[in-house]
Amino acid sequence: MSVRLTLLFCLLSALLAPVAARAQDADTELAGIRAAFEYGKYAEVLERSGTRIDRGGLSDEQLVDLHELSGLAAFNLQRMSDAERHFSALLRLEPDHSLDPFVVPPPAVAYFDRLKQRMDSELDFLRQERRLRQERARVEAERRERERLAAEEQRRRVESLARQVTIRTVEKRNFLVNFVPFGAGQFQQGRTSLGVVFAASEGALAVTSIIAYFAYEALFETDTVEIEDVLTETGKATLTVRYIPTSRSRQADAWRLLKIGSAAGFYTVYALGVSDALYHHEDQVVTTTIEERPAPPPSTAPTRSGAPSAHLRLFPTSGGLGAGLTLTF
DSSP states (O other), X not given: OHHHHHHHHHHHHXXXXXXXXXXXXXXXXXXXXXXXXXXXXXXXXXXXXHHXXXXXXXXXXXXXXXXXXXXXXXXXXXXXXXXXXXXXXXHHHOTTOOOOTTTSOHHHHHXXXXXXXXXXXXXXXXXXXXXXXXXXXXXXXXXXXXXXXXXXXXXXXXXXXXXXXXXEEEEEOOGGGGGSTTTHXXXXXXXXXXXXXXHXXXXXXXXXXXXXXXXXXXXXXXXXXXXXXXXXXXXXXXXXXXXXXXXXXXXXXXHHHHHHHHHHHHHHHHHHHHHHHHHTOOSEEEEEEEEEOOOOOOOOOOOOTTOOEEEEEEEXXXXXXXXXXXXXX
């Protein structure tokens, strides 16, 4: 195990070393050229920067810095052809570049601005080309982002479908409930609105019939009548009579009709409710629902005891890239 890790570390170091060395050399050489410019060694700046540019492997920012230093050095040496060449190359890399007037002398700034004006048509073309490249890059980035989002949505949809569970519920219904009044059959069948209609109608008719019954019974009076020619041991025979006075006959007829009509209406609505419940009756109803299982929690199982592990990580440094290796036993 240790031999493999050592070989892996050596191989990775060998691959990263040239990249880090080149980046460190470029930064070091650029710093040396800048220091030479600050000390007024303009000829050395031109020579070293030209050599470094010819070798290549520089970023656009580094090229802009080298061309700016070389152009200013050539301008200070009055080598105007070299100054124009380096400033032109700088503007082709960065068409909107400007010299800092707080650092660069005014004559050099004025010369740079005149050159920029002479190259105005070329710089406009370069700016347009750069905008087109940026627009293409933006469109491409948006396309990749849309594809990434679509792929992510597709992945989530697939995971959601994989977690879905189909549940079938079988509900058995009692046949005798259909004969219970007040919409019991409709409520059992899940037809709540119609059940409420039957329950309210039958309830109102039943209450009306009960009230009419008691109101009709309240009209009766009780009286005792002697029967002539009939003698008993205690005297004349008597008979208890229950009757409705003639003055209350109209009320009696109204309450009697209301009692009978409401009772007939109750049984009519009840018969309609039973018929409807029987017509829609089903012995069992199967309901299918789809539910989603929760996503499984992330695994928190500890690492198997006694199994070594290695973790390699990369990190930036001032001179390039670094690598670190962590061993766990």
